[in-house]
Amino acid sequence: MGKVATVNEILPPVDMKSVEAALSDITTSWRKTTEAILNTADTLFRYQSSQDWSVISAELDKRNIIKISVQKFLVGIAQNPTLMDSGLRDSLPPHYNTLYHMSRIDGVKLRSLLKKGTINPSTLLEDVRKLADKFSPKKKPSSSKVVGQLVSATIRIDFPEGQGSKRQINGIVKLLEENYPEVNVVLK
Amino acid sequence: MNKFDTTNLDSLGSAVIRVTNAFAVFGHKKTDDMVIIGKDKVSKTRPSLHISSVKQKVTDDEVVGLFNKLQSLRQTNANAIFTLTSENIKRIKNSIKLLDATHVRVWASENRITVTVFDCRDFEFDRRIGRKNSLKINYLDIETRTFENFTFTFNADSFTKLPSADCNFRIGQNGVTEASPIDGDVSYLIRDQQLIEPVTVFDSKSVGKDIAFLFHPN
Numbered sequence: 001m002g003k004v005a006t007v008n009e010i011l012p013p014v015d016m017k018s019v020e021a022a023l024s025d026i027t028t029s030w031r032k033t034t035e036a037i038l039n040t041a042d043t044l045f046r047y048q049s050s051q052d053w054s055v056i057s058a059e060l061d062k063r064n065i066i067k068i069s070v071q072k073f074l075v076g077i078a079q080n081p082t083l084m085d086s087g088l089r090d091s092l093p094p095h096y097n098t099l100y101h102m103s104r105i106d107g108v109k110l111r112s113l114l115k116k117g118t119i120n121p122s123t124l125l126e127d128v129r130k131l132a133d134k135f136s137p138k139k140k141p142s143s144s145k146v147v148g149q150l151v152s153a154t155i156r157i158d159f160p161e162g163q164g165s166k167r168q169i170n171g172i173v174k175l176l177e178e179n180y181p182e183v184n185v186v187l188k
Numbered sequence: 189m190n191k192f193d194t195t196n197l198d199s200l201g202s203a204v205i206r207v208t209n210a211f212a213v214f215g216h217k218k219t220d221d222m223v224i225i226g227k228d229k230v231s232k233t234r235p236s237l238h239i240s241s242v243k244q245k246v247t248d249d250e251v252v253g254l255f256n257k258l259q260s261l262r263q264t265n266a267n268a269i270f271t272l273t274s275e276n277i278k279r280i281k282n283s284i285k286l287l288d289a290t291h292v293r294v295w296a297s298e299n300r301i302t303v304t305v306f307d308c309r310d311f312e313f314d315r316r317i318g319r320k321n322s323l324k325i326n327y328l329d330i331e332t333r334t335f336e337n338f339t340f341t342f343n344a345d346s347f348t349k350l351p352s353a354d355c356n357f358r359i360g361q362n363g364v365t366e367a368s369p370i371d372g373d374v375s376y377l378i379r380d381q382q383l384i385e386p387v388t389v390f391d392s393k394s395v396g397k398d399i400a401f402l403f404h405p406n
Contacts, residue, residue: 054262076271
């Protein structure tokens with residue numbers, strides 16, 4: 001039987017040089033995972049414009065290479081200019097699902113979160129989902145732009161007399177409240 | 189999760205085709221520009237065609253031929269590919285409801301996709317003046333990678349039939365767009381309505397550049 005180690009024995013000192021070499025190897029290899037996901041996403045995105053796409057997609061699924069649902073996630077990633085920015089690749093998590101949910105975050109905010117390190121290679125899917133809920137584009141579909149901290153606006157809308165006016169007003173109020181929860185809507 | 193219910197396809201459209209492991213549903217009168225194609229989990233299905241829930245007397249080859257014709261609509265080069273998130277689809281649907289819109293147009297504008305929601309009836313001159321209709325157009329910009337300039341106009345009624353889930357759009361060069369929800373094996377093939385909302389333009393460039401505000405005629 002070999003000698004059993006006890007807590008009192010002094011362990012040999014850690015060779016920091018070899019630790020750094022190991023970290024470097026692992027980091028390089030891990031980053032290649034992100035690179036591979038993004039390259040595959042970009043390749044799928046480019047083939048998706050070809051007329052044979054429906055056949056290519058079905059065959060990838062049928063041959064158990066990439067399921068259709070995963071193909072859609074990857075194409076979603078490839079459409080996002082921030083995620084496809086080669087200068088930001090080292091900051092991205094190496095998971096297609098996490099990357100897809102990042103694509104739901106407003107572009108300017110996503111760039112800022114990556115630069116600040118709030119999102120980094122170790123960020124988990126659940127964290128990105130929370131950020132996507134918080135920072136998804138909130139702009140309502142309208143030509144209006146609000147500038148400044150506090151804005152008061154009076155909107156006058158003339159409805160034709162008769163049925164449907166109340167429904168239209170309620171619809172407008174609902175849309176305002178849904179898209180601008182911080183705005184107080186007062187009907188006069 | 190937005191799973192597609194294949195148990196009652198007849199309620200989804202005016203006509204239903206079933207072939208082995210797949211189905212197609214043609215839209216109702218207001219959505220006859222749309223066909224839903226999907227995988228059918230019912231195995232060993234004999235080809236069939238139902239119109240208004242009534243089985244039609246057609247041969248297997250005729251049904252399969254029609255289904256293959258539908259599939260061929262997907263075999264086209266794409267002008268653009270983009271994804272609309274569930275939030276954006278909900279916003280567009282809300283906008284359609286609010287404006288009582290007839291059409292939704294998507295088009296490329298400087299590395300972005302712009303979505304405009306409008307009621308084409310408002311731009312009819314007599315109707316606009318007579319009923320004091322507004323010329324309101326709602327729009328939404330989406331940052332994405334685009335291939336080239338394109339424009340595609342959806343029938344608003346068909347757009348509202350899309351599930352409120354993340355959806356991948358492939359704008360085909362044959363005038364058919366394939367919308368596929370991220371989570372599912374279903375595709376919505378929708379035909380271009382080829383309608384563009386009017387925009388305000390100035391006949392004289394020199395006059396136009398000096399105008400900062402355009403006042404409403406009222």
